[in-house]
Amino acid sequence: xxxxxxxxxxxxxxxxxxxxxRIALGRAGTSLPTGAQLxxxxxxxxARDAVHLPFxxxxxxxxxxxxxxxxxxxxxxxxxRDQYLQRPDxxxxxxxxxxxxxxxxxxxNPGGMDVAIVIADGLSALAxxxxxxxxxxxxxxxxxxxxxxxxPVALVEQGRxxxxxxxxxxxxxxxxxxxxxxxPGLSSPDSLGVYFTYGPRxxxxxxxxxCISNVRLEGLSYGMAAHRLLYLMREACRRQxxxxxxxxxxxxxxxxxxxxxxxxxxxxxxxx
Amino acid sequence: xxxFVHTVGNQVYRFDSLKEVMAKASxxxxxxxxxxxxxxxxxERVAAQMALADIxxxxxxxxxxxxxxxxxxxxxxxxxxxxxxxxxxxxxTVGGLRDWLLGDEADEHSLxxxxxxxxxxxxxxxxxxxxxxxxxxxxxxxxxITRFRGxxxxxxxxxxxxxxxxxxxxxxxxxxxxLDGLLLGNGDAMIGINPATDSTxxxxxxxxxxxxxxxxxxxxxxxxxxxxxxxxxxxxxxxVPLDLVxxxxxxxxxxxxxxxxxxxxxxxxxxxxxxxxRGTLGQNLMYFETGQGSALSADAHHGVDQQTCESRAYxxxxxxxxxxxxxxxxxIGPEYLYNGKQIIRAGLEDxxxxxxLGVPMGCDxxxxxxxxxxxxxxxxxxxxxxxxxxxxIMGIPGSDDIMLNYQTTSFHDALxxxxxxxxxxxxxxxxxxxRTGIFTQADGRVRFGDNLPPAFRQALAQxx
Numbered sequence: 001x002x003x004x005x006x007x008x009x010x011x012x013x014x015x016x017x018x019x020x021x022r023i024a025l026g027r028a029g030t031s032l033p034t035g036a037q038l039x040x041x042x043x044x045x046x047a048r049d050a051v052h053l054p055f056x057x058x059x060x061x062x063x064x065x066x067x068x069x070x071x072x073x074x075x076x077x078x079x080x081r082d083q084y085l086q087r088p089d090x091x092x093x094x095x096x097x098x099x100x101x102x103x104x105x106x107x108x109n110p111g112g113m114d115v116a117i118v119i120a121d122g123l124s125a126l127a128x129x130x131x132x133x134x135x136x137x138x139x140x141x142x143x144x145x146x147x148x149x150x151x152p153v154a155l156v157e158q159g160r161x162x163x164x165x166x167x168x169x170x171x172x173x174x175x176x177x178x179x180x181x182x183x184p185g186l187s188s189p190d191s192l193g194v195y196f197t198y199g200p201r202x203x204x205x206x207x208x209x210x211c212i213s214n215v216r217l218e219g220l221s222y223g224m225a226a227h228r229l230l231y232l233m234r235e236a237c238r239r240q241x242x243x244x245x246x247x248x249x250x251x252x253x254x255x256x257x258x259x260x261x262x263x264x265x266x267x268x269x270x271x272x
Numbered sequence: 273x274x275x276f277v278h279t280v281g282n283q284v285y286r287f288d289s290l291k292e293v294m295a296k297a298s299x300x301x302x303x304x305x306x307x308x309x310x311x312x313x314x315x316e317r318v319a320a321q322m323a324l325a326d327i328x329x330x331x332x333x334x335x336x337x338x339x340x341x342x343x344x345x346x347x348x349x350x351x352x353x354x355x356x357x358x359x360x361x362x363x364x365t366v367g368g369l370r371d372w373l374l375g376d377e378a379d380e381h382s383l384x385x386x387x388x389x390x391x392x393x394x395x396x397x398x399x400x401x402x403x404x405x406x407x408x409x410x411x412x413x414x415x416x417i418t419r420f421r422g423x424x425x426x427x428x429x430x431x432x433x434x435x436x437x438x439x440x441x442x443x444x445x446x447x448x449x450x451l452d453g454l455l456l457g458n459g460d461a462m463i464g465i466n467p468a469t470d471s472t473x474x475x476x477x478x479x480x481x482x483x484x485x486x487x488x489x490x491x492x493x494x495x496x497x498x499x500x501x502x503x504x505x506x507x508x509x510x511x512v513p514l515d516l517v518x519x520x521x522x523x524x525x526x527x528x529x530x531x532x533x534x535x536x537x538x539x540x541x542x543x544x545x546x547x548x549x550r551g552t553l554g555q556n557l558m559y560f561e562t563g564q565g566s567a568l569s570a571d572a573h574h575g576v577d578q579q580t581c582e583s584r585a586y587x588x589x590x591x592x593x594x595x596x597x598x599x600x601x602x603x604i605g606p607e608y609l610y611n612g613k614q615i616i617r618a619g620l621e622d623x624x625x626x627x628x629l630g631v632p633m634g635c636d637x638x639x640x641x642x643x644x645x646x647x648x649x650x651x652x653x654x655x656x657x658x659x660x661x662x663x664x665i666m667g668i669p670g671s672d673d674i675m676l677n678y679q680t681t682s683f684h685d686a687l688x689x690x691x692x693x694x695x696x697x698x699x700x701x702x703x704x705x706x707r708t709g710i711f712t713q714a715d716g717r718v719r720f721g722d723n724l725p726p727a728f729r730q731a732l733a734q735x736x
Contacts, residue, residue: 011724012451012452012455012724012732014732014735014736015448015451015452015732015735016448017735018442018444018445018447018448018735019438019442019444019445019446019448019449019674020439020445020674021436021437021438021445021448021449021452021668021669021670021672021674022669022670022671022672022682023448023449023452023669023670024452025669025670025684027456027684027687029691030684030687030688030690030691030718031684031687031688032670032682032684036670040647040670040671040672041647043672044641044646044647044679047641048641050641051641051642085605085606085607085642086302086305086306086606086607086610087306087607088306088569088605088607089306123642182677183605183640183641183642183677183678184641184642184677185641185672185673185674185676185677185678186641186672186674186679187672187674188439188674188677191677205529205530205570206530206531206570207529207530207531207532211470212469213468214439214440214468214675218439219439219440219468220439220440220468220469228469228471243532244500244502244532247470247471247472247503247506266443266444266446266447266481267444267447267731267732267734267735268447268450268451268485268488268489268731269447269481269484269485269488270731270734
C-alpha cells in the first residue's frame, strides 16, 4: 500500500510538546485531514458520554468515612439528568427533604461552622470522582494551622454551583467551598471547578464568588489550587467579603515559575 | 400598559403587554420555556407574531419593557434615541419595518443612518417575524466598520480572533497556539486570551507577552486578555501595555450587576483604554461579549424574553463605540439554546440585531458537550454568517478550547469560509500575510507560501 496521503503534514509539529491544544494538525487543501477529523469526532462522543455518567456518592461517602470525615447525602430539586440539563434553577435549590435534613443537622449541632465543603456532580461526575477527595486532602492539610471548624462534607446529586449558598446558610457556615464537575471539554472530560463564597446565603450572584477552574492532572495542580483557595479564604476572613472585590493575588508565581521550555519565557520571544 | 388582541379565524388571542407579545412571538427556545414566558402553543406563537407585526414602531417609545425608573439600560435606550434618524421608518409598524428592510430603500447608507433611530426592542421585534433568509439578507446590506491597529468590517472581509487559551496560562503553550494560528492566517481581529485565573499579576504578564509578540513580528493586530474591566483598569494603572478593554455585558442593569459592572464602570474602562492612545488607525477599543440567556441566568430578565434582553445588550455596547462585539451563542448551554437549530437561529438573530443597531458584530459559533449540537450545526451557522457578512469569528486550534471546555470555529474553519465565500482578512493583515509569505488569496483560493516565514523559522529552530 502506498503510505503517501494527499494531505500536507504540518511543518511545525515540534510545537506539539508545548500544549495539549490541537495544533499542527496539517491540512487537506485548507481543511482538516481525515485522521484529525475523526479524532475530534471520537473525543466529542466521549465527552457526550461523560455528561451522562451517574454520580457515585456512595463511593465518596465511604472514602470520606475511612478518613474519619462525616458526609451528608443531599439532592437538588432536579429529579433526573434530563431535567437537570434544562432546568438550572432546580439544580441550584435543594430538594425539600435535603433542606430539612440540613436544618435537623444544624439544630443538633448548634454554634455554626467556619467552612462547609460541598461536592456536587455538576456536568461531570467523572471530575468529582477523580479529583474532589485528593484536592480536599491537600486543602485540609494546608489549612491545619487556621483552626477552622469544618462541617460534614455535603454530597449533592444533580447540583449546580449556587446550591452551596443554601447549604452554607442552613449549616450556619461562614464560608463555602464548592467542588463541582465542570462541563467536559473534548480533551478534558474530568475538569474540577472550585467556587468559594464568604457569607453564603440564598440569592447571591456570581459576583460574590471566586472561581478556580480546571483542577485536574493535566491542568491546575491540587497544591496550586489549594494554595490559591487558601489565600482567598484568609483574605476573605480578614476583609469579610468574597467575589469581584476580592482579587486573587496569590497567582503571582504561575507565569514566572511554570516555564516548560526553560528558556525564560517562550520561543517566540527568544534571542535573535 | 396597552393590551393587544389578535383574531385568527374565530380564535381570539389576547396579550396583556408589549413584553408578553414579544416573548410569545419569539421562535421557540429552551430559555424562554425555562423563564415561563414562551408561547404555550405553536398557534399562539404565530398569533403573537401577527399581533406584533401590527404594532406601530412608535409604540416602542412609549411602552418600556423594563421600567425607565428601575433600569439604567432602559434609561440609556430612551435618552439616547435619535428621533431624526428614526423619522424614515417612524410611520411604520413592525411588519412594515420588515418589508422596508427587505426593500431597495434599505441600503448600506440608509441603514447606517437609521441605526441610532432604532431601539433594541424594535430590532428584536422585527427579527422575530423574520426567517433565516431575511436575517441574512438584511444583515448583508449593513457594514459596521471599526479601527484600532487593523480595520474590521469591510465588505468582502472576514476577520478572526486568534484564541490561544491554555489550561494554566503557560506562556510557551499559549505561544505555540498563537504561532499555529498565525501560520494558518488567523488573528487579525485580535489575539485574545481567556485567562485560566483572574489574578491581576498573571493578567499583566500575559498582556506584556502579547504586546512583545505583536511588536517583534510587526503584526497588524490587537491584543486582549479577557478579564474583568476593573482588572484591566488596574493593569493600565500599573503601566502595562493594553490594547482592547474587555467586558461581558448583558441587557439589564440587574444582569450587569451580576457581572459586577454598570455603565459608569464601563465608562471608566473605556476612558482608561483611550488614555493609552495605542490605536494607530482608530480608537475603537472596547471588546464586549454577550449571549442570549445571560440575563435569565442571573435571574435579572424582568420577564423579558432572552432574545430581546440580548438585543438590549447591544444598546449598552454601542454607547462605547466598541472595536468588536461577540455573541458567544452556544456557550451558555442547552437550558437556553437546546440544540443546533436553536443555536443557529439565535446566532443569526444576534448578528442581525447587532448590525441593525450599528454594532460591529462577530459570533463565537460554538456549542458545549451537554447541548444537542455538533460540528455539522456549526458548519451551517458559519456558512450562513459568512454570507450575512459577519465581522469576525473565533479561530482556535482544531475547534477544541482546552481551557473553556467548549467547541468553536477552528483556524481551518476560517480558511473554509475564505475559500468558499471569497472572504479575505482585514486589509492590513492581508498585506502582512503576503509580506511574510504565509499565504496570498486570489479569486477566493488560498495559496500557502512554499516555506515558513524566516522569522518564525528562527523561532521554531530554538525548540530543536
